[in-house]
Amino acid sequence: NNGNSSNNKGFISRPAFLPKEHTKDIPKTGDFDRMSYAQWTLKCTDVPQFDALEAAAASFRTDDKLHLRNLCNDSARCAGLTAVHMNEGGRRRLHLDYSRQQVTGEVMELLYDLADAVNFHDRREAMRRGALINSTEERAVMHHVLRMPRGYDFSIYGTPINGSSAHYGRAAGRGFQKSEGNVLLQNVHRVQEKIERFSNKVRSGEIRGVTGKRLKNFVCIGIGGSQLGAEFVHEAFRADPRAAKAAQGRTLRFLANVDPVDFYLTTKDLDPAETLIIVASKTFSTAETMLNARTVRKWLDDSLASISIKQADITAKHMIAVSSNPDLCKKFGILEQNVFGFWDWVGGRFSVCSAVGLVPLSLQFSFEVMEEFLAGAHDIDEHFFNAPPRDNIPVILGLLGVWNSTFLGYGTRALLPYAQALRRFPAHIQQVDMESNGKSVALDGTPLLHESGEILFGEPGTNGQHSFYQCLHQGRVVPADFIGFMESQQPFALEKEVANHDELMSNFFAQPDALAYGKTLVDLIQEGVPAPLRQHMVFAGNRPSSSILMTKLDVFAVGQLLALYEHRTAVQGFIWGINSFDQFGVELGKVMAKNVRTQITAARLRGVSVQGFNGSTTSLLELYLNHGKMMEHEE
Numbered sequence: 001n002n003g004n005s006s007n008n009k010g011f012i013s014r015p016a017f018l019p020k021e022h023t024k025d026i027p028k029t030g031d032f033d034r035m036s037y038a039q040w041t042l043k044c045t046d047v048p049q050f051d052a053l054e055a056a057a058a059s060f061r062t063d064d065k066l067h068l069r070n071l072c073n074d075s076a077r078c079a080g081l082t083a084v085h086m087n088e089g090g091r092r093r094l095h096l097d098y099s100r101q102q103v104t105g106e107v108m109e110l111l112y113d114l115a116d117a118v119n120f121h122d123r124r125e126a127m128r129r130g131a132l133i134n135s136t137e138e139r140a141v142m143h144h145v146l147r148m149p150r151g152y153d154f155s156i157y158g159t160p161i162n163g164s165s166a167h168y169g170r171a172a173g174r175g176f177q178k179s180e181g182n183v184l185l186q187n188v189h190r191v192q193e194k195i196e197r198f199s200n201k202v203r204s205g206e207i208r209g210v211t212g213k214r215l216k217n218f219v220c221i222g223i224g225g226s227q228l229g230a231e232f233v234h235e236a237f238r239a240d241p242r243a244a245k246a247a248q249g250r251t252l253r254f255l256a257n258v259d260p261v262d263f264y265l266t267t268k269d270l271d272p273a274e275t276l277i278i279v280a281s282k283t284f285s286t287a288e289t290m291l292n293a294r295t296v297r298k299w300l301d302d303s304l305a306s307i308s309i310k311q312a313d314i315t316a317k318h319m320i321a322v323s324s325n326p327d328l329c330k331k332f333g334i335l336e337q338n339v340f341g342f343w344d345w346v347g348g349r350f351s352v353c354s355a356v357g358l359v360p361l362s363l364q365f366s367f368e369v370m371e372e373f374l375a376g377a378h379d380i381d382e383h384f385f386n387a388p389p390r391d392n393i394p395v396i397l398g399l400l401g402v403w404n405s406t407f408l409g410y411g412t413r414a415l416l417p418y419a420q421a422l423r424r425f426p427a428h429i430q431q432v433d434m435e436s437n438g439k440s441v442a443l444d445g446t447p448l449l450h451e452s453g454e455i456l457f458g459e460p461g462t463n464g465q466h467s468f469y470q471c472l473h474q475g476r477v478v479p480a481d482f483i484g485f486m487e488s489q490q491p492f493a494l495e496k497e498v499a500n501h502d503e504l505m506s507n508f509f510a511q512p513d514a515l516a517y518g519k520t521l522v523d524l525i526q527e528g529v530p531a532p533l534r535q536h537m538v539f540a541g542n543r544p545s546s547s548i549l550m551t552k553l554d555v556f557a558v559g560q561l562l563a564l565y566e567h568r569t570a571v572q573g574f575i576w577g578i579n580s581f582d583q584f585g586v587e588l589g590k591v592m593a594k595n596v597r598t599q600i601t602a603a604r605l606r607g608v609s610v611q612g613f614n615g616s617t618t619s620l621l622e623l624y625l626n627h628g629k630m631m632e633h634e635e
């Protein structure tokens with residue numbers, strides 16, 4: 001490590017905790033390199049555009065003319081508040097309608113001005129080119145590189161810190177050199193080729209388990225960023241005809257929770273002889289993942305070990321790993337050739353397109369299918385990095401997020417896919433967004449003057465309608481993203497006139513208007529609703545939402561959606577002036593759990609009483625430990 005000082009390579013390497021006077025090492029080359037440290041660490045509250053937006057937000061709170069009921073009847077305004085991204089000569093569309101957001105064209109212009117004022121464009125460029133924008137950890141943020149196809153001209157980019165040939169390693173404070181760009185991409189493709197070879201061999205039966213049986217059950221052990229993304233993609237592909245055909249006869253399951261019930265449910269009906277375990281952990285030291293990995297190893301051993309089958313062979317043939325820490329994988333007993341690497345510049349929650357997602361999903365659906373998924377994500381990367389802001393869908397979504405949460409005060413956001421296949425999409429984006437943007441200080445370590453991050457939740461429509469929508473309609477104001485598709489993955493029409501998908505989509509079109517327009521007392525009187533009920537049946541309306549309508553949810557589109565929401569999160573972080581790419585907030589609880597674990601062990605083994613906790617935790621722990629003793633006594 002060079003001690004956080006300048007790397008003289010023109011990249012930002014200053015950790016946020018260094019005081020502002022350390023300005024001499026600021027990047028010197030390229031567009032973003034012209035930024036001074038002060039410019040780099042600007043946050044939205046530092047610029048006058050913030051005040052202009054606050055004033056605009058105040059009128060939205062008071063002026064009834066700005067109620068969505070009125071705004072949405074202005075067709076010219078609505079037509080202006082859409083953005084479209086098309087492929088295949090228009091046969092594939094990604095259409096964003098944000099006319100039901102509490103914005104006018106003027107507000108949007110103020111938001112674009114705000115983005116300019118905080119150097120959003122340079123920040124995005126710094127990300128694209130591999131500057132160490134995760135400054136507290138001195139890492140680049142380059143998940144977009146994972147999606148670049150073979151032959152992509154990467155020469156204008158930097159390359160990772162870990163040198164030209166190694167696949168793994170810490171950032172160690174080195175910046176990138178332009179000349180290394182293509183080598184980096186070659187490394188990405190080399191790992192992809194390895195995944196393709198391995199998954200083909202397993203799928204064809206060339207690689208088998210210790211007993212000679214084909215490996216057709218895949219269990220992926222990992223948590224957080226090493227699980228949620230791959231799980232969402234798995235769910236999204238299950239009903240896609242092409243992916244489903246490729247997966248025939250195979251199962252893929254995810255084991256994340258350290259709760260033994262998760263292990264039990266995941267493995268209870270699997271034949272270990274036909275099961276391949278993928279341990280996905282960037283660090284290969286996450287407590288939950290490693291306990292689950294050891295538990296599953298015992299499950300394999302208990303069933304497969306015999307005089308002729310050694311435990312080491314079982315691990316070697318039934319366990320593979322995805323990690324940035326090959327040494328720990330080896331120590332665990334995983335063969336070196338069965339470790340699939342990725343790099344420090346891929347954050348856990350942005351790692352679906354690395355081996356973390358590619359290994360389990362290629363085993364289940366084939367590498368060929370996964371290439372199509374990468375192509376969809378790359379398509380949105382290109383859109384994000386190149387489209388002008390006013391046409392740029394992740395930029396628009398990100399700016400609307402800032403507007404809703406920071407200016408209008410709506411701190412919660414709902415993600416509502418009208419597609420059962422996107423069942424796990426909200427859970428994945430919840431992690432992407434909340435782990436990234438739930439911060440309280442700016443890049444330079446100074447406190448933010450507003451809350452950052454939004455509480456994100458969601459469920460597929462129409463299920464959510466029969467659950468939490470009541471609160472969305474008459475309780476709190478929660479800006480929502482509705483996602484729908486023109487074609488179903490599984491078209492079916494019970495009745496000739498209205499296909500089942502039409503039934504679903506009727507709700508997709510109706511709900512945003514119900515939220516925006518609501519229902520007035522006058523409406524209710526006209527409808528003849530009895531007086532005592534009227535107030536209960538008023539809907540205030542004016543609840544903002546965006547509608548994303550896409551052609552169909554195929555493999556390519558799943559990749560597009562992933563990249564769309566990943567970039568949206570980055571946009572919000574850039575505007576707020578925070579580091580969206582570290583996650584120190586998850587550490588404190590982990591450390592405290594370690595202490596509790598140590599004390600539980602000491603109490604159970606040696607009868608040592610728990611100490612050092614407050615009264616509440618002490619009595620809860622004693623209750624828990626005494627219950628254990630009581631059970632032993634009764635037995």
Ligand SMILES: O=P(O)(O)OC[C@H]1O[C@](O)(CO)[C@@H](O)[C@@H]1O
Pocket residue numbers: 223224225226280281282283284285286289348349435583586
């Ligand atoms: O891949 P690992 O190292 O096991 O980490 C798992 C997850 O834990 C976190 O660090 C915190 O929850 C996530 O960011 C990460 O994706």
